[in-house]
Amino acid sequence: MDFFPVFLKLTQKKVLVVGGGEVACRKVDLLLKASANITLISPELHPHLATLLNEGQFTYIQAEYDKSQITGFDQVWATTDVKALNHQVYHDANALQIWTNVVDDPDFCDFITPSMIDRSPIQVAISSGGASPVLVRYIREQLETQLPQNLSLLASFSGQQRGRIKQYYKTVDERRKFWEHFFRSPAVEEATTTEQLEQIFTELLEKHEDTGANLYLIETGNDPELLTIKALRLMQQSEFVLYPQDKNDIFVDLCRRDADRESYQYTELVERVEALLAEGLRVCVLAPKDQHRPALKKLCADINGIFVPSHG
Template identity: 80%
Template sequence: MDFFPVFLKLTNKKVLVVGGGEVACRKVDLLLKAQANISLVSPDLHPHLESLLDEGKFEYLKARYEKSLLTQFDQVWATTDSCELNHQVYHDANALKIWTNVVDDPAYCDFITPSMIDRSPMQVAISSGGASPVLVRYLRERFETQLPQNLSLLAHYSGQQRTRIKQHYKTVDERRKFWEVFFRLPAVETATTEQELEQAFSGLLTSYQDTGANLYLIETGNDPELLTLKALRLMQQSEFVLYPEGKNDIFVDLCRRDADRESYEHENVIARVRELLNEGMRVCVLAPKDQHRPALKKLCVDRNGILVPSHS
């Protein structure tokens, strides 16, 4: 991992942008959305930046960059068309331990900006670490077509219900299971107003019952791209993931991030699954087809579990 993914809170943070051209325009627009306190230094300004300056959106110093300008800034962006000058800005800021981004030059960046899908307050960020911007743009286009347009509405509404839901369900686990059901309701997936969400939410509060322990038996096959949507959904709902010893691979990575994970040997997997089910867990067992055992399949049937066959 060349860059650690993180979302920064820049509200009122002091940010210096070096350069006043087209690249600076894009970065200033993003920084304004993040409510940063922007200062910009450049001999000249792009017309778009001039219009923003007229609106008082940032402070402007009409001058060439000098090291002495780097005082009390939290972040620096070098956006000029001179590699030499950008690298100088990077080294000067680094000496002062100020996070710096040299645009389109990852080797001279303490942080980089990913491609973003903004459904505020929901955000999706995609990055290749600067290796393949075209591939990142392609992936963003695909995600844009698949992510629902009402994500912003869902996020705002669910955030407003946090106190309310705590009055009905006392534990984090209970609330999580409720929300998992709520977000998958057809009425919620197609909702365009808070009134529609409120109707679905109120109805589920009065009717929802936790189904308790369950077993999801996923035959993984050989190709993760052939997993069904149902398999991926169940893998994301699981609280405990069991995978074959020595197979901590892409299939495990596709499971829910905060689920407990444990490898198994075929001799002890049945006993372990029974233990977890008796504890009330939602258990996902990843079972390559060539290692699949009839006893495991029988246990799935006996406990009213869900078997998702491999399609590879």
């Protein structure tokens, strides 16, 4: 991992942008959305930046860059089209231990900006660490087609209901299961107003019953891309993941990130699953193709669990 993924709060943080051209335009626009306190240094300004300046959006120093100007900032962006100058900005800022980004030059960056899908307050960030911008753009296009357009509405609505739902469900686990049910409702995905979401929410509060413990037996096969949508959905709903010894691989990584995980031996698997089910947990067992045992499939059938065969 060349860069650690993180979201920074830049509200009123002092940010210096060196350069006044087209690249600076893109960065200043993003920084303004994050409510940063921007100072820009450049002999000249792009017309777009001149418009923003006239609106009082940032502080402008009309001058050539000098390292004496860099003191007192929380973050620095070097956006000029002169490579040597950008590197000088990086070294000057580094000497003062200020986080610096030299645009399109990851070797001279303390942080980089990912490609973003913005459904505020929901944000999705994608990065290749500068290795393949075109691939990142392709991934973003794919995600844009998959994510509902009403994510902003859903996030705002659900945030407003946090106190209300605690009156109905006392534990974090119960509330999480309710929200999973709510967000997977087709009517929620199609909702365009708060009133529609309120109606769905109220109906689910009145009707929803905890699904409780269950067993999801997922046959993994050899190719993770051949997992069915149903398998991925169940893997994401699971609260406890069991996987074969020495098989902590991509299939485990595709499961819910906050689920507990544990390796197993087949001789002890059924007993372990029964114990977890007795705790009221939704258990996902990852079983390589043709290696799951009849006793486990029988247990799955006996409790009306779900078995998803591999397609690869």
